[in-house]
Amino acid sequence: MKISASALDPYKARMDALILGEIGRFGAKTPLRDACEYALMGSGKRFRPALVFMVSDALGYGADVSAAALAVEYFHTASLIADDLPSMDDDAERREKATTHIVFGESVAILATYSLISAGYECLVKNARDATQKGSPQQDLCSIAIEIASRCTGIHGASGGQFLDLTSENITLPLLQEIFYKKTGTLFELSFLLGWIFGGGNLELLPQVKKAAGHFGFAFQLMDDLSDLEKDSAKNQALNFAVILGKEKAIDLFNNEIDFFLEEIENLNIHSPQFEGLVNLLIEKMKKEYFSCLNKFPSRKEKKL
Numbered sequence: 001m002k003i004s005a006s007a008l009d010p011y012k013a014r015m016d017a018l019i020l021g022e023i024g025r026f027g028a029k030t031p032l033r034d035a036c037e038y039a040l041m042g043s044g045k046r047f048r049p050a051l052v053f054m055v056s057d058a059l060g061y062g063a064d065v066s067a068a069a070l071a072v073e074y075f076h077t078a079s080l081i082a083d084d085l086p087s088m089d090d091d092a093e094r095r096e097k098a099t100t101h102i103v104f105g106e107s108v109a110i111l112a113t114y115s116l117i118s119a120g121y122e123c124l125v126k127n128a129r130d131a132t133q134k135g136s137p138q139q140d141l142c143s144i145a146i147e148i149a150s151r152c153t154g155i156h157g158a159s160g161g162q163f164l165d166l167t168s169e170n171i172t173l174p175l176l177q178e179i180f181y182k183k184t185g186t187l188f189e190l191s192f193l194l195g196w197i198f199g200g201g202n203l204e205l206l207p208q209v210k211k212a213a214g215h216f217g218f219a220f221q222l223m224d225d226l227s228d229l230e231k232d233s234a235k236n237q238a239l240n241f242a243v244i245l246g247k248e249k250a251i252d253l254f255n256n257e258i259d260f261f262l263e264e265i266e267n268l269n270i271h272s273p274q275f276e277g278l279v280n281l282l283i284e285k286m287k288k289e290y291f292s293c294l295n296k297f298p299s300r301k302e303k304k305l
Contacts, residue, residue, distance in 0.1 A: 007277035011050035015073060016041070018066055026115065035104040035112040036119075039077050042095035048191045049073045051216075054278070055195025055209075058270035067127035068194040071149065074120035076187055078113040079158050085109065088166065117153070124149060127198050141197055148193050157186035171238040179239065180221050181214075188217035205268065212264035219257035222250050223286055254286060 019040050026033045049069035056065040084091040084099040085106060091099055101109035128142035151157055161183025168175055192213035193206060201209065225232070225240040229247060232240040242250040258279060265271045 007274070007281045008045050008047065008050050011053055012044075012046040014053070015046040015049050015069065018070055019073070022070060026119070031104055031108050032111055032115065035100055035108050036115055038103060039081050039094075039100045039112060039116070040073065042097055044077075044095050046073065048076050048187055051188065051191035052195040052198075054272065054274045055192055055201075055270060056199030057274060058265075058272040059196070059199040059201055061200035063199045064130065065127065065195055065198045067123040067130070068145070068198045071120040071123035071127075072187070072191050072194060074116040074123065075149070075153050075158075075190070078116040078120070079153075079162070079187070081109050081113050081116075083162060088162065120153075121146065121149065124194075131198055140203075144203065145194060145197055148197075149190060152186035152190040157182055161186070165239065171244070173244055176239060176241065176244060180218070180241075184221055185214060185217040188220065189213040192216070201268075208264065208268060212261055212268060215257045215261035215264060219254055219261060219282060222254040222257065223282055226250055226254070226286065251286070258283065 023033070023037050023040075026036050049072045052065050052069040052072055056063050080094055081100045083089050084094055085101055092102055093099060099109075100112060104112070124145045125142055128145060131141055153159065155163075161179055161181070164175070164179045165183055168179065189210055192209050196206065196209045197203065222241055225242045226247065228240060229242040229250075232243050238244060241253070245253070262271070262279065265275055
């Protein structure tokens with residue numbers, strides 16, 4: 001999905017610099033290290049790590065969540081390498097260049113996923129250690145973060161979602177919702193929760209943060225599916241909410257999810273210009289692609305921003 005990155009540019013630049021600074025931690029230059037670097041660098045928008053920073057910035061405690069943002073990018077990139085393998089989706093291009101297994105071979109690509117996932121967990125430990133050393137009153141940050149990351153990336157999250165994507169037939173709406181949540185929604189959830197945990201948020205409000213992430217992730221997926229509607233309809237591809245529900249209902253759901261998301265971040269007191277810009281970016285993308293349905297999109301004033 002192509003979207004303007006204006007709201008994300010500062011975060012992309014920040015993440016690119018962080019990744020370049022951390023590549024040395026992957027050891028001496030080898031094809032495996034090169035494969036990790038190759039997969040990490042490119043035209044990716046850094047959407048998910050940007051959310052880690054946005055949540056933390058909105059909390060306003062000045063916490064450093066760089067390592068947690070890196071963890072999210074490592075987990076996400078590992079999932080992309082795996083998804084692209086010939087035994088999975090068999091894709092030849094990712095982030096506007098040849099996929100990792102095409103350049104480095106399947107065995108190195110698989111080992112790169114292991115390496116990135118391990119590095120992600122190491123980043124969570126580092127961020128928790130740094131927070132504790134700086135006087136964070138939350139003593140369970142590391143165990144909480146690792147528990148959440150394990151769920152979101154494992155069989156109940158992205159890995160399980162990819163399995164369902166590969167093996168499911170006769171797609172129903174409940175099954176599609178499960179595939180979306182596990183494969184895509186959990187990484188958005190991880191981004192919001194890590195930004196909250198390491199940004200100094202009240203841990204008792206984590207269920208509410210999870211709800212906000214769910215609404216944002218579903219809105220993002222609906223926009224993505226609407227963007228792919230014509231292509232997926234031609235291919236009789238049922239793994240698309242707009243194909244199953246129809247364009248009008250999918251657009252209505254998109255509007256509702258945006259409303260619910262805005263309500264949740266208001267309740268969490270993390271509404272910010274950055275989140276407003278991100279929501280505007282999603283809405284403007286939808287307006288551009290579905291000009292005939294502009295009347296379905298409330299103005300920013302109607303959104304009470």
